[in-house]
Amino acid sequence: MSVLDHGPVDPAPVEPGRPPVVSARDVVVAYRTGHGRRAEQVHALKGVSLDIMPGQTLGVVGESGSGKTTLGRVLLGLVRPTSGQVLFDGLPVTGRGTARRLRGRLQVVLQNPDWSLNPTLHVWRSVAEPLAVTGRTARRARREAVADMLVLVGLDPALADRHPHQLSGGQRQRVAIARAMITRPDLIVFDEAVTALDVSVQTQVLNLIRDLQAERGFAALFISHDIAAVRYVSHGLAVTYHGQIVESGPVERFYDRAEHPYTRRLIGAMPTITKPTSTMQTTRPVSRREKDDLP
Numbered sequence: 001m002s003v004l005d006h007g008p009v010d011p012a013p014v015e016p017g018r019p020p021v022v023s024a025r026d027v028v029v030a031y032r033t034g035h036g037r038r039a040e041q042v043h044a045l046k047g048v049s050l051d052i053m054p055g056q057t058l059g060v061v062g063e064s065g066s067g068k069t070t071l072g073r074v075l076l077g078l079v080r081p082t083s084g085q086v087l088f089d090g091l092p093v094t095g096r097g098t099a100r101r102l103r104g105r106l107q108v109v110l111q112n113p114d115w116s117l118n119p120t121l122h123v124w125r126s127v128a129e130p131l132a133v134t135g136r137t138a139r140r141a142r143r144e145a146v147a148d149m150l151v152l153v154g155l156d157p158a159l160a161d162r163h164p165h166q167l168s169g170g171q172r173q174r175v176a177i178a179r180a181m182i183t184r185p186d187l188i189v190f191d192e193a194v195t196a197l198d199v200s201v202q203t204q205v206l207n208l209i210r211d212l213q214a215e216r217g218f219a220a221l222f223i224s225h226d227i228a229a230v231r232y233v234s235h236g237l238a239v240t241y242h243g244q245i246v247e248s249g250p251v252e253r254f255y256d257r258a259e260h261p262y263t264r265r266l267i268g269a270m271p272t273i274t275k276p277t278s279t280m281q282t283t284r285p286v287s288r289r290e291k292d293d294l295p
């Protein structure tokens with residue numbers, strides 16, 4: 001039995017009356033492809049609605065091409081809905097004045113850390129970069145903030161003076177998470193953030209995400225094609241299929257009561273299914289440094 005077969009995360013307390021961090025209402029995204037007579041539209045999202053509450057993770061699972069990445073990008077304001085609306089903190093996520101208002105409050109962790117870490121820069125510069133964009137932190141304070149952040153993600157702060165290629169894949173992903181966390185965002189989109197990692201490192205990074213969320217209280221969208229990983233870090237789960245959310249609800253429900261045939265297929269494809277019988281044990285070592293995660 002893998003550690004991922006344990007039960008879901010403890011529900012983070014949601015204060016009554018607090019609004020969602022991000023809401024999507026009937027969001028449609030149609031991409032245009034081709035030109036002239038060959039022009040056509042691909043409907044990546046076909047009327048998606050969801051809310052993510054502070055301190056909660058919504059897991060999104062679905063097959064390739066079902067619209068997961070588009071959903072993440074639309075919540076981050078990187079893709080404008082063709083119709084429908086995305087609200088962050090109650091206000092539209094795209095449009096005039098939003099870039100300034102949202103700076104540093106929305107972050108993303110991608111599948112490959114190399115996509116967000118500049119290979120020519122020392123680690124500390126890459127981690128500090130989002131702080132420079134918010135323009136609020138002096139250089140020295142930035143270095144200190146980076147050191148604190150590296151410790152928070154379980155890395156030796158001495159790694160700040162290395163280049164990304166001098167780190168292991170797991171360490172690089174921790175650096176990417178540190179970079180995403182440094183502005184204390186309200187929402188982080190994890191898009192296949194553990195997919196490229198070795199299985200043992202995957203579990204460490206999933207534990208890290210859970211611990212960081214418990215400590216910092218950010219809301220998260222956790223996208224993966226791997227339902228075991230999604231269940232492990234999420235409070236709620238949404239299943240995408242052909243651009244729609246075909247099933248959603250609290251994560252516990254996806255241990256034995258999946259309704260949509262596609263969800264049942266996903267669960268059926270998992271090697272072991274164990275119902276949650278106890279609170280998940282954390283595997284985090286006290287120091288948070290993962291010895292087996294060295295390059």
Ligand SMILES: Nc1ncnc2c1ncn2[C@@H]1O[C@H](COP(=O)(O)OP(=O)(O)OP(=O)(O)O)[C@@H](O)[C@H]1O
Nearest residue numbers: 031032033042044063064065066067068069070071
């Ligand atoms: N920029 C784009 N232009 C045109 N079509 C796009 C674009 N981005 C995505 N698509 C299409 O939209 C649909 C949804 O893609 P999306 O990447 O959101 O799905 P996904 O579930 O994240 O897939 P995967 O798991 O393979 O990453 C697919 O049919 C894809 O080909």
